[in-house]
Amino acid sequence: GAVVSQHPSWVICKSGTSVKIECRSLDFQATTMFWYRQFPKQSLMLMATSNEGSKATYEQGVEKDKFLINHASLTLSTLTVTSAHPEDSSFYICSAGYEQYFGPGTRLTVT
Amino acid sequence: DAKTTQPTSMDCAEGRAANLPCNHSTISGNEYVYWYRQIHSQGPQYIIHGLKNNETNEMASLIITEDRKSSTLILPHATLRDTAVYYCIVRAASDMRFGAGTRLTVKP
Numbered sequence: 592g593a594v595v596s597q598h599p600s601w602v603i604c605k606s607g608t609s610v611k612i613e614c615r616s617l618d619f620q621a622t623t624m625f626w627y628r629q630f631p632k633q634s635l636m637l638m639a640t641s642n643e644g645s646k647a648t649y650e651q652g653v654e655k656d657k658f659l660i661n662h663a664s665l666t667l668s669t670l671t672v673t674s675a676h677p678e679d680s681s682f683y684i685c686s687a688g689y690e691q692y693f694g695p696g697t698r699l700t701v702t
Numbered sequence: 703d704a705k706t707t708q709p710t711s712m713d714c715a716e717g718r719a720a721n722l723p724c725n726h727s728t729i730s731g732n733e734y735v736y737w738y739r740q741i742h743s744q745g746p747q748y749i750i751h752g753l754k755n756n757e758t759n760e761m762a763s764l765i766i767t768e769d770r771k772s773s774t775l776i777l778p779h780a781t782l783r784d785t786a787v788y789y790c791i792v793r794a795a796s797d798m799r800f801g802a803g804t805r806l807t808v809k810p
Contacts, residue, residue, distance in 0.1 A: 691748075693747070
Protein backbone atom coordinates (compact mmCIF):
# COMPACT_ATOMS: atom_id res chain seq x y z
CA GLY A 592 0.00 0.00 0.00
CA ALA A 593 0.82 3.71 0.22
CA VAL A 594 1.70 4.24 -3.41
CA VAL A 595 2.20 7.68 -4.87
CA SER A 596 2.43 8.21 -8.60
CA GLN A 597 3.58 11.17 -10.67
CA HIS A 598 2.81 12.03 -14.24
CA PRO A 599 4.63 12.56 -16.44
CA SER A 600 7.86 10.86 -15.41
CA TRP A 601 9.79 13.18 -17.67
CA VAL A 602 8.92 16.16 -19.85
CA ILE A 603 10.74 18.46 -22.22
CA CYS A 604 9.22 21.85 -22.93
CA LYS A 605 10.21 25.03 -24.67
CA SER A 606 11.14 28.15 -22.78
CA GLY A 607 8.11 30.32 -22.06
CA THR A 608 5.58 27.52 -22.02
CA SER A 609 3.83 26.01 -19.00
CA VAL A 610 3.91 22.44 -17.85
CA LYS A 611 1.70 20.60 -15.38
CA ILE A 612 2.88 17.78 -13.15
CA GLU A 613 0.38 15.52 -11.39
CA CYS A 614 0.84 13.77 -8.06
CA ARG A 615 -1.63 11.07 -7.07
CA SER A 616 -2.02 8.96 -3.97
CA LEU A 617 -3.28 5.68 -5.40
CA ASP A 618 -4.47 3.74 -2.38
CA PHE A 619 -4.97 6.32 0.35
CA GLN A 620 -6.29 9.79 0.82
CA ALA A 621 -3.94 12.63 1.59
CA THR A 622 -5.09 15.90 3.08
CA THR A 623 -1.56 17.19 2.69
CA MET A 624 0.89 16.76 -0.15
CA PHE A 625 4.36 18.22 -0.50
CA TRP A 626 6.35 19.37 -3.50
CA TYR A 627 10.13 19.22 -3.64
CA ARG A 628 12.70 20.21 -6.21
CA GLN A 629 16.10 18.61 -6.62
CA PHE A 630 18.92 19.94 -8.77
CA PRO A 631 21.73 17.61 -9.90
CA LYS A 632 24.00 16.44 -7.10
CA GLN A 633 21.95 18.36 -4.54
CA SER A 634 19.48 17.40 -1.86
CA LEU A 635 15.72 17.79 -2.01
CA MET A 636 14.41 21.25 -1.32
CA LEU A 637 10.88 21.70 -0.04
CA MET A 638 8.99 24.06 -2.32
CA ALA A 639 5.49 24.07 -0.90
CA THR A 640 2.93 22.28 1.20
CA SER A 641 -0.34 21.57 -0.55
CA ASN A 642 -3.52 21.26 1.51
CA GLU A 643 -6.72 19.87 0.03
CA GLY A 644 -9.30 22.57 -0.47
CA SER A 645 -7.10 25.47 0.55
CA LYS A 646 -4.19 27.51 -0.71
CA ALA A 647 -0.74 26.03 -0.71
CA THR A 648 1.94 27.25 1.66
CA TYR A 649 5.13 28.18 -0.16
CA GLU A 650 8.63 28.14 1.24
CA GLN A 651 10.62 31.34 1.31
CA GLY A 652 12.08 32.14 -2.07
CA VAL A 653 9.61 30.05 -4.05
CA GLU A 654 7.45 32.16 -6.35
CA LYS A 655 3.82 31.21 -5.88
CA ASP A 656 2.79 32.84 -9.16
CA LYS A 657 5.34 30.80 -11.05
CA PHE A 658 4.74 27.46 -9.37
CA LEU A 659 0.98 27.06 -9.20
CA ILE A 660 -0.24 24.32 -6.91
CA ASN A 661 -3.76 22.94 -6.88
CA HIS A 662 -4.96 20.26 -4.47
CA ALA A 663 -8.52 19.76 -5.60
CA SER A 664 -9.10 16.31 -4.16
CA LEU A 665 -7.76 14.03 -1.47
CA THR A 666 -5.85 12.00 -4.03
CA LEU A 667 -4.54 14.58 -6.49
CA SER A 668 -2.26 17.58 -6.33
CA THR A 669 -0.87 19.36 -9.36
CA LEU A 670 2.14 21.60 -9.82
CA THR A 671 2.16 23.91 -12.83
CA VAL A 672 5.42 25.54 -13.79
CA THR A 673 4.38 28.67 -15.64
CA SER A 674 6.52 30.45 -18.21
CA ALA A 675 9.24 27.90 -17.76
CA HIS A 676 12.88 28.85 -18.23
CA PRO A 677 15.97 26.67 -18.54
CA GLU A 678 16.84 27.33 -14.89
CA ASP A 679 13.58 25.60 -13.93
CA SER A 680 15.00 22.37 -15.30
CA SER A 681 15.06 20.05 -12.32
CA PHE A 682 13.74 16.87 -10.75
CA TYR A 683 10.36 17.56 -9.14
CA ILE A 684 9.20 15.14 -6.46
CA CYS A 685 5.95 15.01 -4.53
CA SER A 686 5.05 13.25 -1.32
CA ALA A 687 1.70 12.59 0.28
CA GLY A 688 0.34 12.17 3.75
CA TYR A 689 1.84 12.75 7.16
CA GLU A 690 4.19 9.80 6.70
CA GLN A 691 5.30 11.38 3.41
CA TYR A 692 5.19 8.59 0.89
CA PHE A 693 7.17 9.84 -2.06
CA GLY A 694 6.39 9.67 -5.74
CA PRO A 695 8.98 8.58 -8.31
CA GLY A 696 9.68 12.12 -9.45
CA THR A 697 9.31 14.08 -12.69
CA ARG A 698 12.31 15.25 -14.62
CA LEU A 699 11.65 18.58 -16.31
CA THR A 700 13.94 19.88 -19.02
CA VAL A 701 13.29 23.34 -20.41
CA THR A 702 14.98 24.09 -23.72
CA ASP B 703 17.81 24.42 7.50
CA ALA B 704 18.52 20.76 8.15
CA LYS B 705 19.00 19.88 11.80
CA THR B 706 21.24 16.89 11.18
CA THR B 707 24.88 16.24 10.35
CA GLN B 708 25.94 13.19 8.37
CA PRO B 709 29.20 12.09 6.75
CA THR B 710 29.32 13.01 3.10
CA SER B 711 30.14 9.52 1.93
CA MET B 712 30.87 6.00 3.14
CA ASP B 713 31.88 2.71 1.61
CA CYS B 714 30.81 -0.74 2.72
CA ALA B 715 31.72 -4.23 1.56
CA GLU B 716 28.92 -6.33 0.18
CA GLY B 717 27.52 -8.67 2.82
CA ARG B 718 28.85 -6.65 5.70
CA ALA B 719 26.84 -4.39 8.00
CA ALA B 720 26.61 -0.74 7.00
CA ASN B 721 26.47 1.65 9.94
CA LEU B 722 25.43 5.17 9.01
CA PRO B 723 25.77 7.79 11.75
CA CYS B 724 23.75 10.95 12.21
CA ASN B 725 24.15 13.78 14.68
CA HIS B 726 21.09 15.73 15.75
CA SER B 727 22.27 17.50 18.87
CA THR B 728 19.48 20.10 18.83
CA ILE B 729 16.64 17.62 18.57
CA SER B 730 13.53 18.53 20.55
CA GLY B 731 11.60 16.17 22.78
CA ASN B 732 8.73 15.78 20.35
CA GLU B 733 10.84 15.29 17.24
CA TYR B 734 11.21 11.92 15.59
CA VAL B 735 14.26 10.66 13.71
CA TYR B 736 13.43 9.49 10.19
CA TRP B 737 15.65 7.78 7.66
CA TYR B 738 15.05 7.76 3.92
CA ARG B 739 17.24 6.72 1.04
CA GLN B 740 17.32 7.83 -2.57
CA ILE B 741 18.62 5.72 -5.36
CA HIS B 742 19.75 7.72 -8.35
CA SER B 743 16.94 9.50 -10.21
CA GLN B 744 14.20 8.02 -8.04
CA GLY B 745 11.99 9.38 -5.28
CA PRO B 746 13.11 8.89 -1.68
CA GLN B 747 12.23 5.59 -0.04
CA TYR B 748 11.18 5.40 3.59
CA ILE B 749 13.39 3.16 5.70
CA ILE B 750 12.58 3.56 9.38
CA HIS B 751 11.80 6.08 12.08
CA GLY B 752 11.93 6.31 15.87
CA LEU B 753 11.48 8.61 18.85
CA LYS B 754 13.68 7.30 21.64
CA ASN B 755 13.63 3.51 21.55
CA ASN B 756 15.64 1.45 19.12
CA GLU B 757 13.61 0.23 16.17
CA THR B 758 13.97 -2.63 13.72
CA ASN B 759 12.11 -3.57 10.59
CA GLU B 760 12.73 -5.75 7.57
CA MET B 761 15.06 -3.18 6.03
CA ALA B 762 17.16 -1.85 8.86
CA SER B 763 17.70 -1.12 12.53
CA LEU B 764 17.75 2.32 14.11
CA ILE B 765 19.80 2.88 17.22
CA ILE B 766 19.14 6.16 19.05
CA THR B 767 21.44 7.24 21.87
CA GLU B 768 19.94 7.75 25.29
CA ASP B 769 20.36 11.53 25.08
CA ARG B 770 18.83 11.39 21.55
CA LYS B 771 21.58 13.59 20.18
CA SER B 772 22.71 11.02 17.66
CA SER B 773 21.55 7.88 15.94
CA THR B 774 22.86 5.11 13.71
CA LEU B 775 21.11 3.38 10.87
CA ILE B 776 22.25 -0.20 10.46
CA LEU B 777 21.81 -2.21 7.28
CA PRO B 778 22.73 -5.66 8.58
CA HIS B 779 23.85 -7.28 5.33
CA ALA B 780 24.49 -4.64 2.69
CA THR B 781 23.95 -5.54 -0.95
CA LEU B 782 24.91 -3.70 -4.10
CA ARG B 783 21.28 -2.52 -4.33
CA ASP B 784 21.74 -0.60 -1.09
CA THR B 785 24.02 1.88 -2.85
CA ALA B 786 22.17 5.18 -2.44
CA VAL B 787 22.11 8.50 -0.64
CA TYR B 788 20.80 8.07 2.89
CA TYR B 789 19.04 10.96 4.58
CA CYS B 790 18.60 11.36 8.33
CA ILE B 791 15.81 13.81 9.17
CA VAL B 792 14.34 15.06 12.43
CA ARG B 793 10.75 16.21 12.33
CA ALA B 794 7.87 17.03 14.61
CA ALA B 795 5.38 18.73 12.36
CA SER B 796 4.22 17.55 8.99
CA ASP B 797 6.94 19.05 6.82
CA MET B 798 10.23 17.32 6.22
CA ARG B 799 13.52 19.01 5.35
CA PHE B 800 16.38 17.13 3.81
CA GLY B 801 20.05 17.69 4.49
CA ALA B 802 22.86 16.61 2.23
CA GLY B 803 22.73 12.96 3.32
CA THR B 804 25.40 10.26 3.15
CA ARG B 805 26.29 8.66 -0.12
CA LEU B 806 26.74 4.97 0.67
CA THR B 807 28.58 2.87 -1.87
CA VAL B 808 28.43 -0.88 -1.41
CA LYS B 809 31.37 -2.55 -3.07
CA PRO B 810 31.66 -6.18 -4.20
